[in-house]
Amino acid sequence: MPAIDRVYIATHKGDLRLTRICVASVRAWYPRIPIFLLKDEVNGSFDTREIEARWNVGVWKTEGRAFGWGFIKLEPLFGADKIRYLILDSDIVFLGRVIDALEHFDTDFVVQQETQAPTEISRLYFDALRVRATLNPSFAGNPFTFNTGQYVATSGLILREDFKDLVDWAEPRRVRYPEMFNPSDQGVLNYVLGEMASTGAITVTRSPFMKWGREEIAQFDVDELNSDSPYPFLIHWAGLKHVRLRRMPRADILRHFEDMYYERIPLGWATSRLRIAEEEGHRWRGRVQRLLRRMMPPPRAA
Numbered sequence: 001m002p003a004i005d006r007v008y009i010a011t012h013k014g015d016l017r018l019t020r021i022c023v024a025s026v027r028a029w030y031p032r033i034p035i036f037l038l039k040d041e042v043n044g045s046f047d048t049r050e051i052e053a054r055w056n057v058g059v060w061k062t063e064g065r066a067f068g069w070g071f072i073k074l075e076p077l078f079g080a081d082k083i084r085y086l087i088l089d090s091d092i093v094f095l096g097r098v099i100d101a102l103e104h105f106d107t108d109f110v111v112q113q114e115t116q117a118p119t120e121i122s123r124l125y126f127d128a129l130r131v132r133a134t135l136n137p138s139f140a141g142n143p144f145t146f147n148t149g150q151y152v153a154t155s156g157l158i159l160r161e162d163f164k165d166l167v168d169w170a171e172p173r174r175v176r177y178p179e180m181f182n183p184s185d186q187g188v189l190n191y192v193l194g195e196m197a198s199t200g201a202i203t204v205t206r207s208p209f210m211k212w213g214r215e216e217i218a219q220f221d222v223d224e225l226n227s228d229s230p231y232p233f234l235i236h237w238a239g240l241k242h243v244r245l246r247r248m249p250r251a252d253i254l255r256h257f258e259d260m261y262y263e264r265i266p267l268g269w270a271t272s273r274l275r276i277a278e279e280e281g282h283r284w285r286g287r288v289q290r291l292l293r294r295m296m297p298p299p300r301a302a
Helices: 013-029 049-055 071-078 098-102 118-124 128-135 185-199 251-262 268-295
Strands: 006-012 035-040 084-089 092-094 109-112 150-154 204-207 234-236
Touching (some): 006 071, 013 049, 013 092, 035 049, 071 084, 084 098, 251 268
Parallel strands (some): 109 204
């Protein structure tokens, strides 16, 4: 079966804590696979040198620095070489040997198997009726949809040109038809992938390797997250993030991998607590500033 050669993790300034946790979870089972960060500086620059040095992680060089909601994940697709890779959002952790399970499939792409209500498809992906009326009269609707926070892809098969009528490639990226497509990468990638799969230009497998939602992730035992883990899955906290880690569902799993991350950092326990205190202080300063602005009397007319 074809190997997955590398892992890309998409991150931005607001997701740095979750990025550390994600990296540690991948390294728990895959200490040598190349990992590259896809750094989107749309919310400002941020320092990842500690992650790079302590966890053997690289930064993928991109043209441009500000990409916007999810669009940086499209960049590896456009590489000239045919490389098979796994792409991840930062709010994800491995629960076991996920890559081993995904390598059983020999298709160009492996995506999450899901079933969405028609109303959810128009909200999360695209409005098929509008696409057919405005953009593509022959569009019959995708035979499947998938969350783009995690998927296996093969570079060199999809070109930037395939998105020319869908994406404005300025910084930050934007969809050209926001009334038709979800404003992130998700709608346009689902559309392009579905169209190419329907013509046989690419092959796609659907597999339920991502677990999401309180009920699905309640079953996992954190004490089983060792080298013999029975869980070939990953968890994605899509739509379930909170500024305070402890308020996220299954925060115990997140803390498990955060503790693992800081085991490699000098004075790791103290560094971890200091960062949490700094984040909390920043949030309180923001609250006070907003309160003061509301209390300020409006300026008098001249």
